[in-house]
Amino acid sequence: MNRPSDKVCIVTFGCQMNKLDSDLLRGELARAGFSCAERPEEADVVLYNTCSVRDHAEHRVLSHLGAYRRRAESEPDFVLGVIGCMAQRMADQLLARFPFVDVVCGTRAFLRVPAYIRRAQQGGGPIVDVGEESPGGRFEFDRAARMRQEDHSAYVSVMRGCDNFCAYCIVPFVRGRESSRPPQEVVREVRRLADDGVREVTLLGQNVNSYGGGLEPPVGLADLLERVNGVDGIERVRFVTSHPRDMTDGILRAMAGLEKVCEHLHVPAQSGSDVVLGRMRRDYTAAQYRDMVARARELVPGLMLAGDFIVGFPGETERDFRLTLRLLREVRYQQSFIFKYSPRPGTAAARWEDDVPDRIKRERNQALLVAQEEVDTERRAGMVGRRVEVLVDGLSKADERHLSGRTRGNDIVVFDPPQGARPENLTGRLVTVELTDSTPLTLFGRLSGRG
Ligand code: 5AD
Ligand code: SF4
Numbered sequence: 016m017n018r019p020s021d022k023v024c025i026v027t028f029g030c031q032m033n034k035l036d037s038d039l040l041r042g043e044l045a046r047a048g049f050s051c052a053e054r055p056e057e058a059d060v061v062l063y064n065t066c067s068v069r070d071h072a073e074h075r076v077l078s079h080l081g082a083y084r085r086r087a088e089s090e091p092d093f094v095l096g097v098i099g100c101m102a103q104r105m106a107d108q109l110l111a112r113f114p115f116v117d118v119v120c121g122t123r124a125f126l127r128v129p130a131y132i133r134r135a136q137q138g139g140g141p142i143v144d145v146g147e148e149s150p151g152g153r154f155e156f157d158r159a160a161r162m163r164q165e166d167h168s169a170y171v172s173v174m175r176g177c178d179n180f181c182a183y184c185i186v187p188f189v190r191g192r193e194s195s196r197p198p199q200e201v202v203r204e205v206r207r208l209a210d211d212g213v214r215e216v217t218l219l220g221q222n223v224n225s226y227g228g229g230l231e232p233p234v235g236l237a238d239l240l241e242r243v244n245g246v247d248g249i250e251r252v253r254f255v256t257s258h259p260r261d262m263t264d265g266i267l268r269a270m271a272g273l274e275k276v277c278e279h280l281h282v283p284a285q286s287g288s289d290v291v292l293g294r295m296r297r298d299y300t301a302a303q304y305r306d307m308v309a310r311a312r313e314l315v316p317g318l319m320l321a322g323d324f325i326v327g328f329p330g331e332t333e334r335d336f337r338l339t340l341r342l343l344r345e346v347r348y349q350q351s352f353i354f355k356y357s358p359r360p361g362t363a364a365a366r367w368e369d370d371v372p373d374r375i376k377r378e379r380n381q382a383l384l385v386a387q388e389e390v391d392t393e394r395r396a397g398m399v400g401r402r403v404e405v406l407v408d409g410l411s412k413a414d415e416r417h418l419s420g421r422t423r424g425n426d427i428v429v430f431d432p433p434q435g436a437r438p439e440n441l442t443g444r445l446v447t448v449e450l451t452d453s454t455p456l457t458l459f460g461r462l463s464g465r466g
Contacts, residue, residue, distance in 0.1 A: 023049045023132070024058035028076055029066025031219055031255070032190075033099055035170040037064045040098075040125055047129035060094040060132055062118075065101035067185045070357040073101055080113050087115035094135045096120065098128060100189040104360075106145050114141075121145035122190055167214045167443030168408070173201050173239065174220035178228075179258065181285075182296045182363040183325060183356060186221055195220075195227050198234050202242050209248030214443050215406055216243065218254040224261035237269035244273040250445055251275055251406060251423070257282040260298045262307050267314040277423040278315050279349075282307075283323035287342030288335035291328055296363070301342060308346055319424035321350040324383055327376035328356045329367040336379050343386055347394060349424060351387040355380050388455060395426070395453035402463060403428065405448045407441045413457075420446070422458075430460045 023044050027037040040062075041051055052058035063079065066072040076097070083095050096118035097109055103121035110116060117135035120128050124144040131142045174195040177186045205216055218239070220226055226236040236254065243252050252275045259282050270276045286292050289300045299307075312318050324339055343351060355376040358365040405420035405428050412419070417429045418438050430448050432438035447464035 021049045021060060021132075021136075022052040022058045023060040023062065024052040024055045025062045025064055026055060026079070027064045028072050029064070029068065029100065031170055031217070032172065032175075032221070033064050033066060035172055035219060036099065036122075036125060038170075040064075040128060043126060044129050044132075047133075049129065049132070059092065060096070060136075062096040062098055062128070064099040065097060067100040067104050067189050067359065069354060070359070076101060077112075080109075080116065084113075084115060092136060094118065094132055096128070096132065096135075098125070100185070103145050103189045104185065106143050110141055110143070117141055119143045119145070166212055167406070168217070169208050169213045169215070170217050170219050171201060171204055171208070172196065172220070173218045173254075174223065174226050177221040178225075179222060179298075180296065180363070182294060183328065183359065185359040185362060188361050190221065193222065193225065193228055195230050197230060198227075198239050198242055201239060202246065205243050205246045205249060209246050212443065214249065214445075215251040215253070216249055218243065218252070220254075221256065222258050222261070223254045224257045224263070224266060235263075235265065237263075237265040240266075240269045240273055240276050244275045249275060251277050253277050253279060253425075255281045259284065259304050259307050262311060264310070264314065267311050270318075271315045277425070278318045279321070279423065279425045280311065280318065281321040281323075282311075283352075284339075284342055284346070285323060285325050286328065286331075286335065287339035288331070291331055291335050291339075294330060294364075295325075295328060301338065304342070305345070317424065319349040319426075320346060321352070321425075322346065322348045323352045323354065325354050325356050326379035326383065327369075327371035327373075329364055329370055331356075331371055331379075336382075340382060340386055343383055344390060347390050348387065349391065349394065349426065351383065353380050353383045353387070392453075392455050395455075395458055398426070398458060399450050399453055402447055402449045403460070405430075405446050405460075407444050407446060409442045410438060420448075426458055427456070428458045428460050430462055433462055 025037045025040060027034055055061045063076055065076045086093055087095055094117045097116055098120045099122055102119045106119045109119055118131045120131060127144060134142055174193060176191040176193045178193045180187055208216060224236055226239055227234040240252060257280055284304050285295055285297060287301050292300060358369050403422045405422055407418055407420040411417040411429050418432050418441060419427060419429050421427055428448055446462055448460035449463045450458050450460045452459040
């Protein structure tokens with residue numbers, strides 16, 4: 016029996032995959048008669064979609080959950096759920112610490128969440144599901160059109176899980192082994208999104224370059240890019256995240272040759288020291304990484320690179336760290352995500368002493384951030400004077416008199432709307448902007464044409 020007034024709020028932590036899962040789940044919930052609330056205080060059901068990749072992300076969720084004790088005890092109809100990676104990893108611990116949690120549902124059982132909420136509303140004790148996939152597989156969500164965060168830009172999951180087992184990483188444990196979604200299904204979803212006004216799709220996978228493993232007939236990321244590139248209405252195609260080892264010439268050539276595929280790669284190095292890379296089980300050396308970057312830049316003119324680095328991995332010396340700093344400066348990333356190492360239970364590295372003191376981790380983290388800012392400020396300054404293609408995202412958050420959009424290289428550009436036009440009308444459109452100024456975070460420009 017549906018109670019249409021039931022309002023659900025999903026609070027999402029973690030990666031883009033999690034954000035997408037939350038969007039998909041909102042669609043499922045709407046189908047089951049629930050409506051969405053923006054804020055937990057307005058909701059009858061609050062779900063935390065959680066992340067386990069670093070202990071910081073887990074601590075934040077734990078402190079949020081603690082704050083629900085009183086509400087859970089005083090409102091018998093209130094339902095609190097924990098879903099996603101933490102639920103998968105530590106269901107028992109969660110229930111022991113927060114006995115008022117009603118639903119604990121892992122990464123593979125999302126389709127069953129609406130039914131679990133109903134059961135919890137009828138007083139059926141804590142419900143735990145950290146088991147197998149939902150019947151029909153984990154890609155069988157039929158995305159409800161209006162459940163996206165953005166109207167003109169959407170993520171599309173093309174594979175899940177990871178088979179790499181990097182020594183620090185929890186993903187294979189919480190998300191399971193790699194599995195790819197058949198290309199025709201991906202294309203069908205992209206078509207539907209295009210019909211619904213989406214102009215930019217980002218294909219998501221933890222290790223997207225190895226897309227296609229296990230599929231029959233054999234297919235790879237380059238083929239998939241070609242098929243998605245062919246969907247009418249789509250203007251831009253991106254994909255994340257890439258493993259440096261799996262960056263084939265075929266993928267790079269596809270990027271270069273397919274007009275909608277943007278010249279942007281997120282290809283984490285994690286460290287610039289061979290000793291550390293070896294211990295991380297990354298399967299490449301710093302020299303191989305540099306070669307890959309050189310090859311990519313040669314094959315894909317104008318390529319922008321984003322990367323991740325971990326500082327303070329067990330045994331990381333000052334010398335190792337210097338090598339990382341040098342790599343970051345040399346590659347001249349457009350964007351770097353920098354993380355302090357935290358041991359994750361069950362991973363190989365968790366067996367090693369977490370021997371770099373937090374003070375040193377913080378210093379190294381800061382030094383990489385400063386270096387990245389220097390690199391980036393210089394790079395942006397060099398772009399002033401160029402004309403670039405911009406996909407308009409909407410009004411600038413910092414100042415609503417301006418519009419904000421992104422270049423193919425994923426740089427944010429702020430510019431004035433055309434005189435007399437309603438600026439909202441440009442959202443989702445491609446325009447040409449001449450870059451006039453750059454600050455550390457933003458490029459400024461002047462509209463010089465409609466796409
Ligand atoms: N500690 C710190 N950072 C981590 N990452 C993954 N595992 C850990 C960990 N245990 C970082 C990596 C990865 C990004 C998503 O998170 O840099 O690329
Ligand atoms: Fe995403 Fe990994 Fe965090 Fe899970 S643990 S939410 S897969 S980053």
